[in-house]
Amino acid sequence: MMDSKLVLVVVLALLVVSASSKYVRPPPRKTLHFPWDPKPSSYPQQVHISLAGAKHIRITWVTSDRYSPSIVEYGTSSKNYTSTARGENTSYKYLLYRSGTIHHTVIGPLHDDTLYFYRCGREGPEFQLKTPPSQFPVTFSVAGDLGQTEWTKTTLAHIDQCKYDVHLLPGDLSYADYIQHRWDTFGELLQPLASRRPWMVTQGNHEMENIPFLKDGFLPYNSRWKMPYSESNSTSNLYYSFDVAGVHVIMLGSYADYDKYSDQYRWLKADLSKVNRRRTPWLLVLFHMPWYNSNEAHQGEGDEMMETMEPLLHAACVDIVFAGHVHAYERSKRVFNGRSDRCGAVHITIGDGGNKEGLAHEYKEPQPGWSVFREASFGHGEFKIMNSTHALWRWHRNDDDQRVTSDQVWIISLFGSGCLLKKNGELRKILVEP
Known part of the structure; x- marks a missing residue:
């Protein structure tokens, strides 16, 4: 049982009103330059x-x-x-x-x-x-759209203070954009952190490097960032799943086919059919293009994927959806089909790691009813899951050069909420559809 103070904190957090931060951001920062550092040819x-x-x-x-x-x-x-x-x-x-x-x-x-x-x-x-723990508590750091700017360096320094177990990155890693040596400098930039804790990633639009006669547009990404697709019965490095402690995490591909006849959609149905919420009471999903986005940037780009996959995720009672792409931060209420829904997922856009293109400053007005908090600043998230039902989400703004908590909320999982029982028949119906 939770004590009375924790109950009060949860209740107050759930009553937070919608807000757009009026924080005044500092100016952009330059792309990092890496001096040549010759090492022996066999040096890792x-x-x-x-x-x-x-x-x-x-x-x-x-x-x-x-x-x-x-x-x-x-x-x-x-x-x-x-x-x-x-x-x-x-x-x-x-x-x-x-x-x-x-x-x-x-x-x-x-x-x-x-x-x-x-x-x-x-x-x-x-x-x-x-190695990560096998039981709660477990902490994830989250930041997408990293790139290699001085803001990226600040973000990484702040993530390093997080005491996280696994980092989740919803796409747009190096911003190499066809300049292949930028993949090398990105690897060197990340090494102090990524050599010490697991980094789990999915692809963004900046991982697509298509040129004529090159069959695999994700060749550099797939060669360098090999994810555990074979262990999750996926045949693609662009989507997969894994378990950490009591959490099942699904990484989807915004730039792989996702219609109802696609391999990814069939794989997702098969993966969800194996989820045991008693063993993994938390269910998280990551992909690059956000479905719920009140920023002027990238409006509607995730609509087709949402139309196909949101009913499946809703029926499975997904707790949290993390996305990137929009270079700003936004957190929603539990939502489904554009409206507040107690059995829907909390959607968090966190494409604010430090990319070279800058921040997406303009938001649509009025603020939609499903949107709780939004701010165009660089930052990173910290998701500490305390037990099978309660987790603390914090978003830390990095624009101050200090790790400043700008948004935080206790999130109650859908495990044990009644939603699983309510949606069980709906999920079974979707899973058996041809």
């Missing part, structure tokens, strides 16, 4: 980690030596590596650019909530990572 660079199934972590790094082994040594004591794992590697060509050797090695099984020390390719520095 751009190290990042991601979840790779239960009790397993995928470690990814790049070397300029194509013969460097895809081996990770690891253990629970510094420089005392008790286990070794061998993985795979790849590389790609893109016009006149040729990538380094990109290594992907899965280690495990690992203990939950445990610090590990590891070394890539048998040389270079020692890194350390912490």
Whole structure:
């Protein structure tokens, strides 16, 4: 049972009135420039980690030596590596650019909530990572549309203060935009954080790098950011799912086919049919293009995907939907089909990580009834799930160069709310539709 103070906080949070912040933002900042830093050809660079199934972590790094082994040594004591794992590697060509050797090695099984020390390719520095917990509480940091500006650097510094277990990124990573070495500098920028905690990502429009005669428009993204699609029975790196503690997270592809006859839609139905809300009482979904957006930017771009998939997510009683694309922040009430709905999802737009294109300043007036809070500032989110029913969401504005909490609310999950029972028949009907 919750104590009376927590009940009061929850009630007050749920009564927050709609608001548009009048915060006056500082001016834009420049794109970061990275000095040339020559390293030995076998030296591991751009190290990042991601979840790779239960009790397993995928470690990814790049070397300029194509013969460097895809081996990770690891253990629970510094420089005392008790286990070794061998993985795979790849590389790609893109016009006149040729990538380094990109290594992907899965280690495990690992203990939950445990610090590990590891070394890539048998040389270079020692890194350390912490595995997520197996039970509540668990904390996610959330920020999309990162890029490589001085605002990005501020965002990353503030995320580092978050004490998060997993980072969620709803698309638009490097803003390489065909300039392939920007993928390399992005990897170096993220390494201090992404080598220590799992980063789980999905694609945005800036990951699409289509040129004539290149079949895979997501070639750089798919080569560098390998997600656990095989573990979730998805055949695409553009959409997948995973579990953390008592949370099931679904990453959808705004730029993969999503109509009712698409592989992604069929996969989503199959994935939702396996969700056990007693084991994972929280259900989160991420994709790039927001469905609920009162900003003037990117109006209506997510409407087709919403028309197809929102009934499915509503029937499954999804708790939270995170999106990016719009370079601003916005949080909704629980909503479905454009109206407040106690069994709908809370939609949060958080495409404000620090991109080079700047902020989306203009909002539509009057503010829609479903919109609770909106502000055009750079920032990041912190989602701390305390137990099977209660979680604290905070959005921290980064524009002050300090980590300032600008929006926060307690969110009660739909687990145990009566919505699951109410929607059970509706979900079963959708799942059996051809």
